Amino acid sequence: MSLLVVIPARAGSSRLPRKPLRLIAGRTLLHRTIAMARAAIGTRDGVALAVATDDDAIADHARAAGCDAVMTDSAIATGSGRALAAALAQPVLPRFVVNLQGDSPFQPQGALGAVIAALQDGAQVATPVIALDWAALDALRDHKIRSPFSGTTCARAPDGHAYWFSKAIIPAIRNEDKLRASQPLSPVWRHVGLYGYTLDALRRFEACPPTMLENLEGLEQLRLLELGIPVMTVSVDPPRFDSSGIDTEADISRVEALIARHGDPTPAL
Incomplete structure (x- = not known):
């Protein structure tokens, strides 16, 4: 095994107790995430799932x-910490580790595969982003009026390396009307919460305490940038419907309504 995909799934959740076992349109959140991961891994050699x-x-x-399934210490507070613990518990240490959030089973198709490919192509850390068209940008702006810390954007270099991530919408856009008239996509990229690391990069990340800017924004990935670890972003297509995580009863109801309207995107186990 050269790459381990880890689905962190802790029992404790103040807003949605025992969240991994909650049903969404007849299938548990955890089984949906496992099915999504298996479909993305496909027949790739040297990739394991836990x-x-x-x-x-x-x-x-x-x-x-x-x-x-790997049992990990209940004192571990983050998904990245649980992913590292699972990797270190393997009989042979993997070269790469992917932290696939257990509460986001409706991520963009191709996101996991794109992250795996970026790691195998030499990235120390890889994570997906979505290019927002102007309608999607308008919707994000409207959403942030009500929930300013929901949704993360990314400023990135032409080669894909991340300059910065923020809960604010970046970059600010001067002469936006002119830009809207000239191109269908905005310059804003929305981040998808899926991370792949080399084992060394993940160890360095977990060995360092949270940094000041990470704490201010509430974004773990800023610690990587503050440590000087480059983060490669990979562009993926938007999902069939909202890829936000499942955190509340309202989220379950919203997603069940979307499944009823558009069909179920989760493949069979």
């Missing part, structure tokens, strides 16, 4: 779907 959890019932639920 759920990292602190709960026996969640581990058993993962194994019922034929997925490996």
